[in-house]
Amino acid sequence: MMNLAELTTPYLLLEPEKMRANIDRLQAHMDTLGVPLRPHVKTAKSIDVVRRLFPAQGTGPITVSTLKEADYFAEHGFTDITYAVGISPDKLPRVARLHRGGVCLRVLLDSVAQAEAVVAFAKRDHVSIPALIEIDCDGERAGLREGDAKIVEIARILQENKQFSGILMHAGGSYHCPDKAAKEAAAEHERATAVKVSEALRDAGLPCETVSVGSTPTAHFAKDLTGITEVRAGVYVFQDLVMAGLHVCQLDDIAISVVATVIGHRPDKGWIMTDAGWMALSRDRGTANQEVDQGYGVVCAMDGTPYPDLIVSSTSQEHGVVELRKGSKSKLPQLEVGTKVRILPNHACATASQFDGYVVPDQNELVFWPRVNGW
Template identity: 55%
Template sequence: MQLEDLETPALLLDAPKMDRNIARMRARLAGLGVAFRPHLKTGKSIDVTRRLFAGDPKNSSGPVTVSTLKEADYFFGHGFTDILYAVGIAQNKLKHVADLRARGCDLKIILDNLESAEAVAAYARQLGRPLPTLIEIDSDDHRAGVKPEADELLVIGRVLADDGSLAGVMTHAGESYNCTSIVAIRTMAEQERARTVRAAERLRAAGLPCAIVSVGSTPTATYAEKLDGVTEVRAGVFVFFDLVMAGIEVCQVDDIALSVLATVIGHQRDKGWLITDAGWMAMSRDRGTAKQKTDQGYGIVCDAAGVPIEGLVMSDANQEHGIVSHRSGDPAKLPMIKVGTQLRILPNHACATAAQHGRYHLVRGAEPAVEELWERFSGW
């Protein structure tokens, strides 16, 4: 099948770029002497995940990270057993977690408060088996977690350790996405490491077990200089990369492996607009570059071979319509691209854009052939 035969919009995945992104991250973390627990929430596909582990077939049972129990079900069904569900557990999911564990999945959960710890401990007692749990540490004041110096850390640790459920600590330095320089990301990576290791040390000093010290985000994993005391790193979006990551120098635009194929369906010449058939349903509503140095609208516009067209961005979106214009807004600067022409749009946020689609169309750089179709899933 050729690109020109595809009904648009369609999600394209440049497999050689993806493989390069994976190899670079694996090499980097191996050099730092830590295990890699990739986050599968970006790809949500067994084919993408197989590529993530292609260099290390012995490890095809994991370790991996997921953002939903549906991902845990799916990847366990495909042979992955060492799974971390990295969203604070809700009580309504404990039965599902216990069922997966009873079937042989070494699923670990996280939490950051005493109420949840007591609920997990009570459930584990009722089961008569531990529910391995990491305490989420707030390493960057960004979202969730217990502060490493908080009294509550030890209280939670004791509740979990009581029935053998305390498995370690974890953090996600999400604030690294807001860093504006590589130096700032390096500093954030060291802060992420130091605060999480500090939490582990406090637990151990109190006589509590803390086998796992898990950190990670794509920016900090890309620029961390040392990871002493850390046992594993998580990262997800690096597999495809996107304009948000390019905007903070975590990748180059040329590293972005994901794009949406669109077709020009009309012109509004007086406004300087091309209308396409890829709207926010195809790109997502993510405007993650809006607050960066360069606002990329809904994405950078490339030709059908994936080469950016100077000055063109997807400036607005309706459900199934995209508006493409020159960055300057000047209608005179809009290149006359014929109705029927296919374009590739690079996304702001790969996780959000991929989530809008049910399959990947694999391509190889500028070549016009679709080499494979890979299914992906969404939902809970």
């Protein structure tokens, strides 16, 4: 049992009703388009959150960004996992251990060297490790571009040992698409690129069972997913200021916030000081290039209502400087020392990673949902 007034700040507050609404919204959209979700659990990293992504206590499929996540969720019964970060050979023994434990863990690669390393290890260790080829659809991350002859070459290397599972891509460019038409176009470009690559592989006589796409913006704004076998998204579960700035969600949809305490004032500068610095909020400045720069976070009252134009403008390790955004005609609120505030995060994944878990109101009680960090 916990009492909000007795908790030491900063801590991470999760509103389960908002989370539930976010989950249901994207799931309904995927149901309409007829494509299954493979949620990316790198945002939540908590079994208490991820259980709520699946009906009837289902166990996947899921996407992870670290092998520690894979170990953690495997321990909780998840056996269908995609590790969506390019594989390095030194991690293959950990991958093999998961396979021997009954987990189908797909790895990701985009080079001949990686494919040869995976095949050689699998033969030597007498284990089958399915692999996906990463495709770059918009120049934002790793992967091979459509039409690159290496795609077929890598697929053949893998298929000779029956380890080729398909292709995967992430439309990172959608994070630069604030208007609806641009997000819809990014989603269609992602889909069309994936379909072209999968068709080219099949034309070369290679099976392409998995055609995986995904980002939170394109998942929400896709209008057609013909030819796609699964969609991955992660931050949609909590949402954040970057997604609000892209008009994927509203401020009121953001399900997590950092609770901080006012610890001082600088009247000469128009500052309010809090105990939530970058160690609590993260260094992420994802809204800096958006239409509205939210600094290091939007400051709200404890009921979740944002103070007009009040943001965390700068941080040091354990200090947050709160002030009115430049040009604001609002009045700085009178927040006395000891006052609690809530700060909405720029990037939910980065902010959540600063904490060991979530403080969650559950009916008339407060509960703690732990999360796993590290690699």
